[in-house]
Amino acid sequence: MAAEARACTVCAPRLPLGPRPILRVSETARILIASQAPGTRAHESGIPFEDASGARLRDWLGLDRDVFHDESRVAILPQGFCYPGRLPRGGDAPPRPECAPLWQARLLAPMRGLRLILPIGAHAIRYHLGARAKPTLAATVAGFRDYLPRHLPLPHPSWRTLAWAGRNPWFEAEVIPALRAAVAAALREET
Numbered sequence: 001m002a003a004e005a006r007a008c009t010v011c012a013p014r015l016p017l018g019p020r021p022i023l024r025v026s027e028t029a030r031i032l033i034a035s036q037a038p039g040t041r042a043h044e045s046g047i048p049f050e051d052a053s054g055a056r057l058r059d060w061l062g063l064d065r066d067v068f069h070d071e072s073r074v075a076i077l078p079q080g081f082c083y084p085g086r087l088p089r090g091g092d093a094p095p096r097p098e099c100a101p102l103w104q105a106r107l108l109a110p111m112r113g114l115r116l117i118l119p120i121g122a123h124a125i126r127y128h129l130g131a132r133a134k135p136t137l138a139a140t141v142a143g144f145r146d147y148l149p150r151h152l153p154l155p156h157p158s159w160r161t162l163a164w165a166g167r168n169p170w171f172e173a174e175v176i177p178a179l180r181a182a183v184a185a186a187l188r189e190e191t
Contacts, residue, residue, distance in 0.1 A: 021081035029075035037080035
């Protein structure tokens with residue numbers, strides 16, 4: 001199924017850089033990084049989160065690069081598999097709407113070993129938490145305990161989050177330690 005997803009061209013006419021589905025899935029993965037869509041660097045390299053936002057995310061998780069990129073332990077499944085382009089006023093466009101309904105359930109079904117799902121950003125949070133998500137991203141992230149032990153919602157680790165985290169000191173003080181503990185516990189459960 002993953003090979004089929006990596007060969008997907010459904011959105012090709014609407015992708016500014018063409019299709020290059022980027023995902024990492026494994027039946028043995030214990031943690032799922034449920035992200036939004038790859039950026040331009042991921043599109044160029046084929047490696048998800050291999051940029052400043054990835055370094056920030058790895059720091060939040062308390063994982064080194066090798067563990068983070070070991071798909072047998074950490075799966076990365078975005079809402080949109082390909083770079084969606086830019087918005088007219090800056091920032092990346094949202095994930096293409098065709099991708100998640102077509103692929104998510106089929107790729108998640110065999111991943112029965114998942115212990116922790118980390119929905120990152122508003123699009124992934126809405127998809128994975130549905131009606132349980134609170135009205136805002138900040139309220140959902142602040143209410144992270146309501147979703148444990150299965151889910152722990154996070155903001156996107158982009159540079160924009162630095163200012164957001166500064167206005168919300170509870171993120172560093174409460175969410176990051178709980179996140180690192182949940183990640184470590186999920187990986188300890190490996191067989």
